[in-house]
Amino acid sequence: xxxxxxxxxxxxxxxxxxxxxxxxxxxxxxxxxxxxxxxxxxxxxxxxxxxxxxxxxxxxxxxxxxxxxxxxxxxxxxxxxxxxxxx
Numbered sequence: 300x301x302x303x304x305x306x307x308x309x310x311x312x313x314x315x316x317x318x319x320x321x322x323x324x325x326x327x328x329x330x331x332x333x334x335x336x337x338x339x340x341x342x343x344x345x346x347x348x349x350x351x352x353x354x355x356x357x358x359x360x361x362x363x364x365x366x367x368x369x370x371x372x373x374x375x376x377x378x379x380x381x382x383x384x385x386x
Contacts, residue, residue: 328356328378333370335380341367344381348373 325331338344341359349355352374359369366384373379 328370328372330378333378333380335368335382337382337384339383341369341381341383345369345371 336344345355345359348371354372355369356372356378357368357370359367362368364385366382368383369381370378371381
């Protein structure tokens with residue numbers, strides 16, 4: 300009989316700031332859930348991504364009064380997001 304293992308991850312009780320998700324229609328670029336990376340300077344991050352062989356698929360865009368987002372495809376073809384809070 301196979302035993303089940305339970306893995307518990309500690310999660311902080313209070314989260315001060317978070318992206319908290321979003322909704323979009325799936326298409327040929329955005330096929331499902333995306334990993335989004337918080338950065339302090341989205342322009343520098345995009346420049347570094349291109350230098351390392353990635354490609355920008357959605358340029359930097361403002362998101363209400365919260366910050367900026369952008370999306371890129373890494374050198375392996377994975378689409379991921381970038382997030383920068385407003386200062």
